[in-house]
Amino acid sequence: MTDFRIVDSKRVADAGFLAVDEVVVESTGDAGDPERFSRMVVRHPGAVVVVPVVDDAHAILLRQFRAATGGKLLEVPAGKRDVDGEPPEETARRELAEEIGLRPGRLVKLAEFWNSPGFCDEYTHLYAAFDLVETDEGEAATHEEAAMTTEVVAFADVDGLIAARQLVDAKSIIGLLLTRRLLAGEYEGIPD
Numbered sequence: 001m002t003d004f005r006i007v008d009s010k011r012v013a014d015a016g017f018l019a020v021d022e023v024v025v026e027s028t029g030d031a032g033d034p035e036r037f038s039r040m041v042v043r044h045p046g047a048v049v050v051v052p053v054v055d056d057a058h059a060i061l062l063r064q065f066r067a068a069t070g071g072k073l074l075e076v077p078a079g080k081r082d083v084d085g086e087p088p089e090e091t092a093r094r095e096l097a098e099e100i101g102l103r104p105g106r107l108v109k110l111a112e113f114w115n116s117p118g119f120c121d122e123y124t125h126l127y128a129a130f131d132l133v134e135t136d137e138g139e140a141a142t143h144e145e146a147a148m149t150t151e152v153v154a155f156a157d158v159d160g161l162i163a164a165r166q167l168v169d170a171k172s173i174i175g176l177l178l179t180r181r182l183l184a185g186e187y188e189g190i191p192d
Helices: 088-100 143-147 155-163 170-183
Strands: 003-015 018-029 032-043 047-055 058-066 071-075 078-080 106-114 123-130 149-154
Touching: 047 088, 047 170, 058 088, 058 143, 058 170, 071 170, 078 088, 088 106, 088 123, 106 170, 123 170, 149 155, 155 170
Parallel strands: 047 123
Antiparallel strands: 003 018, 018 032, 047 058, 047 078, 058 071, 058 149, 106 123
8 A cells, every 4th residue: 555745845936825835745655665756736724615594495695706717606605714713613704794794693514625635725614604694894805806796596496507507616516505405404514
């Protein structure tokens, strides 16, 4: 059996909240001497994703321009974990208030996942938000956020939106499908 371990890391680029490291990996196996090779890794502070549940049948989504795709995507609210020491649950509350002007009375943790582990260490905490109340904390932090719009989407329409390629954002697909299962009593979420 081959084992791998990181034996060295060197920062090669800083770009705002992202950085790129070249890591040296050593593989050891039954067949002989260790081998070394390098990989580029994008360093990311992590993220939270929140599915704002309006009622048992609907959620609030955002339509927002994403420069990486060159167009607008239909997404659930999300944000970076860019406040040192802030627990993921509090980041979720803050991001929801900032992006849609609502505070959750209750959060249920649905999942944690690596977004793109082939090249990036971004780790995401996913929540469903219930008992939403209005707050005046919402404010656009970027040009894209200032221009984004909200849409109420029925959970019953999610499969059709995916099949029609109108919902193509992975975190949103995961969040909506798990929230729908939670509401149907088929999934309990995970302990936070």
